Amino acid sequence: MRAKWWVPFAFLAPALLGLLLFRVVPILLSLGGGFTATDLTGETSFAGWSNYAALADDPEFWNSVRVTLVFNMIINPLQVVLAFALALLMARPGPGVGALRTAILLPITVSIALTSVMWNLLLDPGVGPVNGLLRSLGLPAQPFFHSEGQALPSLIAICTWRGVGYWMFFMLGGLGAIPPEVNEAASIDGAGAWRRLWHITLPLMRRSFAFVLIADTAANFLLFAPVYIITTGGPRGSTSLLMFEAYRAAFTLLDNGRSLAISTVILLIIGAVATLELRFFRVDEAA
């Protein structure tokens, strides 16, 4: 018996409703809100492009854009490559794989807020155990989050520590989907491990790479908690990611229009980068 046309939609309805309420509606509100100004008593009025014009003239905003782009240009490729490398390690059964898998997956179970609190203590310049370890090895203590030069790399490190295991899962799924006979045939033909990786595994992993890169990009452009908890954008704006600037505009500087305009800018950047990434993988697939 053929199901009625609306049955699939009925099953999808709860998820679609959630998507509509918690994704589409806030995005539309944000898009509209970027063109409004809220006065001191909370009354909102149409403000045209003024929020965007103010952003264009604001060096702090441009610093945030720069920091966000640098952060993403480093963290996304780093996480994708590490996730793939770890997936290769995990894909083959061998001694110690169970323990390794636990070690890699454990950070996912820790919330990003708790990760931030924990690493803030671990990397504390004065009392942090990491500096204690460095000192015991005869190395100088490091300022980590308290240094303009080290704060962003430290942020990338802790986010990668937590995120890479999660993305590895998808890579592992992709590796599992490669038919074993393809690799076997290549082995019989005399292809070494490196050639099989380059000519078989990587081309067949394109879809997994595309998904992980795009999803990871979106997640990292929206990163907020570690900046809020650990650095509040400092030292000297060196970790001032756009999401934190949007929060700060709304809750500290009491400027909702600016906050929503920044949110819209983030959305546009994510859209543009994701489109580029998708096109890159599609072109390759067609070739």
Add this chain to the structure above:
Amino acid sequence: MKLTRRTALAGLGLGMGFAGAATRARAGGTIKATWNGWPDSQVKPLFDAFNKAHPETAASYELIPFSDLFQTLEVRLGARTAEPDVYSCDSPLSASYGVRKQAMLLNDVLDRGQFSKSCVDAASFRGNMYSAPFSTSSQLLFYNRALFKQAGIEPPETDIARRWTWEQVAEAGRKITDPARNRWGLVIEQAERPYQLLPLGQSLGGTALSDDGLKATGYIDGPAFVEGFTFMQRLYTDWKIAQPGVFDPNVTPDVFGSGRAGMFLGGTFNLGLFRDKYKDLDWGVAPHPYFAKGKPVTPTGSWHIGVNPRTNDKAGVAAFIRFMTSTEPQLEWFKLRPYVPVRLDVWDKLPEVFDTPIWRIIRNEVQTTAVARPSTPGWREYEDLLRQCLRDMQSGGDVKSMLTDTAGKIDRQLLKYRNV
């Protein structure tokens, strides 16, 4: 669904039930408070006392951690609903809540004459009172006797006339600090907050903001603040007697309490903490330090009570704030958490407490050296931007250029208040 007589009657009955419940609730009166996250044991007795004294009104509270309180209030008051009816209001934010119509005008609710002048000033903006003084504060220099003895230094005296200078604090701090043993010369309780650090510049004659509360350039980046904050920076970067990155007021008292710091510049509310939690700690107090070439200036101001103008129970909240600021509950509050009293008559109620060396210092500070934070509707923006700057300064950099940069940012934010 077909609308039958039965469903219509059921719906009507249900509706009447809700309406009845709502009427009963309104007749009884409820007050919901969003309160600073003090320990429940210090909050509950006061609310219980109010509920006992005013059985017609049921007051309840939700405790929000200090670090999240301002954001929480921003969201809740920004929603422009009737809740919360009352809230913990940081005294310098009174003007901000007032001009944004998030705090009810209390000119006719409270008698200003019963409070210390600095408390009324902190609650007011251009002559209008927007919050009810609930507690105020002063700062003391706590010291660890054992660490001073080990370093071979005489600790500071309680005598106000022999108040230590900042230079003496730095010198003693250098002798006490021992990074290898995780021992620090000085811990500043709120080491990134203007509340605690503005007196560094004020002691050297600086003014933190223009008189109209709308201009920072030429004030916070003036020579006095540059010199005062350069001194602060050296505590962290040159002499290394203060631990960088330790800002959280939930943590800093414990650094001193656990014996890891020789001196602690902190609020009077720590008196109870050190007395009760750190029984083995041998500590003393001295007056807040000042610069040798300047004058003593101490921080002041603290928590007030704000009233949401959209409350549904104006009579109930008026009774609530009158109760909370009256003599007996204020005495009870003092016993629960020794904030500096806001009411003048409370100072004479407990001679066994207030006529002691510690409280004689505090009374003197509140009456002679205390300088309130600048009165401006943009305090929130001013504080946040300056706070970030203070944090940054503690990891090095040119103090003057950082302050000038911050003053410019503050001025841009204060523009929106120019027509208030």
